[in-house]
Structure formats: structure tokens, C-alpha cells
Amino acid sequence: MTGTYLVAAQLSLHGFIATITSRNAPAIDILVYHPETSRTCGIQIKTTATTYKKDWTMDNPNKHANLFYVFVILDNSESEKHSFYVINSMDIPKLNDK
16 A cells, blocks of 8 residues: 555645545556546556566556556665656556567
């Protein structure tokens, strides 16, 4: 859940309204609304606390134009420079082909 809260906080800092869903919401961890454009999207978070693991197993990723994945690598050092990688779910199959 740490990655989910970090992403929601960053979205809020950038002017988005971010609502964390309950754990039983399928495929969506955060619902996002941008008040200036009235656009909405869903975000699924994948988090690791290991700097050595930079790959995530995704057997059947959900695909929708308004669904994004955010991959979070938590930095447990004093600097806490966490890494965030954002990708549209429609682009996930392209990555799997590489």
C-alpha cells in the first residue's frame, strides 16, 4: 500500500484528485480526476522495495485506454528517492514483446 499512497500524494501535488479504492476493486487502485480537463482514469500500482528487482510479472494485464500502470521502486535509504514509471495499459503488450 505504500506505493499506492505515494502515487496518490504525487498526483495530488500536481493538481489531480486521487481517490484510493478499496482492496476489492478489480484492476484499479486509484481513481484519478483532473478538474481542469474533466478527464478521469484508473491507475493500478505495482510496487517493489528491492532496487535489484525491476521487473514485474503480469500474466494478463488489463487493457483500456483510460487505465494506467505505475511501477514504483521504493528507496529504503535515507534519501528516500523513490522511482515511478508510468505506462498506459494499452502499451503493456508492446513491452512484453521485447
